[in-house]
Amino acid sequence: MDLGLDVSENNGVTVLTVRGEVDVYTAPRLRERLVELASEGHYKIVVDLEGVDFLDSTGLGVLVGGLKRLRSHDGDLLLVCTQHRILKVFEITGLTKVFSIFDSVSAATRAE
Amino acid sequence: MRLAELQIPARAEFVSLARLVVSSIADDRYELTDDQLDNLKLAVSEACVIAIDAQPSVENREIAIECIGQLDLVEVVVSSSPGDGASSGGSVVAAPVDVDAGALDQHLGIPLIGSLVDEVTIEQDEHTYAAQIRLRVRCDRLDID
Numbered sequence: 001m002d003l004g005l006d007v008s009e010n011n012g013v014t015v016l017t018v019r020g021e022v023d024v025y026t027a028p029r030l031r032e033r034l035v036e037l038a039s040e041g042h043y044k045i046v047v048d049l050e051g052v053d054f055l056d057s058t059g060l061g062v063l064v065g066g067l068k069r070l071r072s073h074d075g076d077l078l079l080v081c082t083q084h085r086i087l088k089v090f091e092i093t094g095l096t097k098v099f100s101i102f103d104s105v106s107a108a109t110r111a112e
Numbered sequence: 113m114r115l116a117e118l119q120i121p122a123r124a125e126f127v128s129l130a131r132l133v134v135s136s137i138a139d140d141r142y143e144l145t146d147d148q149l150d151n152l153k154l155a156v157s158e159a160c161v162i163a164i165d166a167q168p169s170v171e172n173r174e175i176a177i178e179c180i181g182q183l184d185l186v187e188v189v190v191s192s193s194p195g196d197g198a199s200s201g202g203s204v205v206a207a208p209v210d211v212d213a214g215a216l217d218q219h220l221g222i223p224l225i226g227s228l229v230d231e232v233t234i235e236q237d238e239h240t241y242a243a244q245i246r247l248r249v250r251c252d253r254l255d256i257d
Contacts (some may be wrong), residue, residue, distance in 0.1 A: 089154070
């Protein structure tokens with residue numbers, strides 16, 4: 001099962017576009033990429049989840065870990081997600097109170 | 113009525129297969145909404161992770177997934193290997209998530225699974241660590257044998 005991870009820049013902000021299924025098997029790759037980006041000095045990252053078909057608690061854990069890491073450098077991890085099936089996972093776990101979730105990459109990259 | 117029984121290696125790369133098989137069978141036999149199907153896929157996935165994590169780190173372990181159909185409910189039972197000398201152990205109750213708790217990036221699977229299906233029980237043997245997770249979704253059956 002493939003997980004697509006593409007890094008780009010939008011409005012001077014790093015965007016990590018994720019495609020495919022984020023689960024116990026693929027989540028470590030997402031974690032690795034976030035750690036890599038942080039180590040390269042990218043402390044504000046927008047994670048675009050619009051191409052994600054499945055997200056489980058392991059994936060949530062990776063995103064929470066990424067958020068903590070970036071905030072420890074006074075940065076932030078913002079999410080882009082409009083899919084009900086993915087948003088639902090954040091809602092059930094209460095993580096909508098923890099993450100800033102946007103409708104589009106442009107909205108997320110413009111956020112302060 | 114047993115609809116399917118699947119045994120997979122207790123490894124992360126096989127979890128997607130388990131959720132795909134269970135959701136396909138449930139979708140074929142029962143009238144499930146898209147939401148219920150998504151929830152069931154996620155619940156099965158989380159249950160498999162719990163079963164895998166419950167296992168001691170021994171090679172060639174397997175987890176069993178059983179899909180059982182009744183008139184108005186589909187039940188999925190995910191079990192890890194009992195090991196030697198297994199006996200029934202305690203239950204785990206799916207507690208609400210504490211958003212302010214320090215370890216948000218850990219153990220989200222158990223409270224998550226409790227919100228996805230109509231009933232869930234999680235049991236783990238305290239000596240062998242063998243785990244069994246039962247998921248129940250209430251729905252109408254499409255075919256009557």
